[in-house]
Amino acid sequence: MTASTPENTQRRMVLARAAAFAALATPLGSTALAQARPPAKVAKLAGTLRIVIPANAGGGWDQTGRALGAALVGAGAVDQVEYENVGGKGGTIGLARYAEKYAGDPNTLLMGGMVMVGAVALQKPAVDLTHIQPIARLTSDYLVAAVPASSSIRSAKDLVAAMKADLPALPVAGGSAGGVDHIYAGVLARAAKANPETLVYRPFAGGNEVVDALVTGKAALGLSGYSEFSEAIAAGKLRAIGVSARRSVFGLPAFREQGIDAVMANWRGVFTGKGVSAARLAEMVAAVEAATAHESWVRTLKTNKWEASWLTGKDLTEFMELDLTTARVMVYLLKLKA
Incomplete structure (x- = not known):
């Protein structure tokens, strides 16, 4: 029997968290739950809505953000959507720009997800996830x-x-x-x-x-x-x-x-500024939920072969806290460098 040492204990904790990370990243059953939601009725969120996409055009966040914007228009939540692409460093440049310009803006959303979580874990930027609040997790890929x-x-x-x-x-x-x-x-x-x-x-x-x-x-x-x-x-x-x-x-x-045990999934979601009120956040959640029931969004999921992965509220906050913790562990375990 191997003696227990602080080093062995730390290694077991790291490996356990790494296993949790892989399980966390695999949205088993999420599609069925999302598809079971009835279409939501929603009041007008804004005339013009802005969506900040912290990546260059053509990537996953860009595709998701523009699909969400089209669905919000289709669901009647907004009249039109403007898009602002701010790419670089796993979304942390766009995150900093968003926190600086739109922290209290009730009509500007931010796209994000697991890539941003990992980038924050690796880079330890001055502006991190504490500067925004989640609206909903949307997809897994x-x-x-x-x-x-x-x-x-x-x-x-x-x-x-x-x-x-x-x-x-x-x-x-x-x-x-x-x-x-x-x-x-x-x-x-x-x-x-x-x-x-x-x-x-x-x-x-x-x-x-x-x-x-x-x-x-x-x-x-x-x-x-x-x-x-x-x-x-x-x-x-x-x-x-x-x-x-x-x-x-x-x-x-x-x-x-x-024969290669390497399971992982990427998730994407939408956020708002830390200065946005709880009442406005609730309106945003309702509008985004209605958008994800719109035919244009459902069609985009099918075309891109994304899994619907709806999550919001306390469950999403706890999910992101664990996601960040396990991403930090994986950065350490895999010796990743910025």
């Missing part, structure tokens, strides 16, 4: 690992072998440092029994840039949501190796089904 069509890597087994043999020779492209793509790259490296500290991770502001990095040879492996890779995969520019779900989705094999 699994990660796809893809390689250029010319790559010799054709399966999860090939990927693990390549990572184990020479991890630095396999630069990985994904979203911002500390985000879900970065964390998942570390998870794959550990699954391959490679040293995550030697991981070469190249962050980009959007999925289009990740595709370009793969096609031009700037990266050997890319990680992103299916909606950001689907066109390049269909065009034969990229080859999908695996997906981070528990079972096959998008017509792609899950890493777990290929």
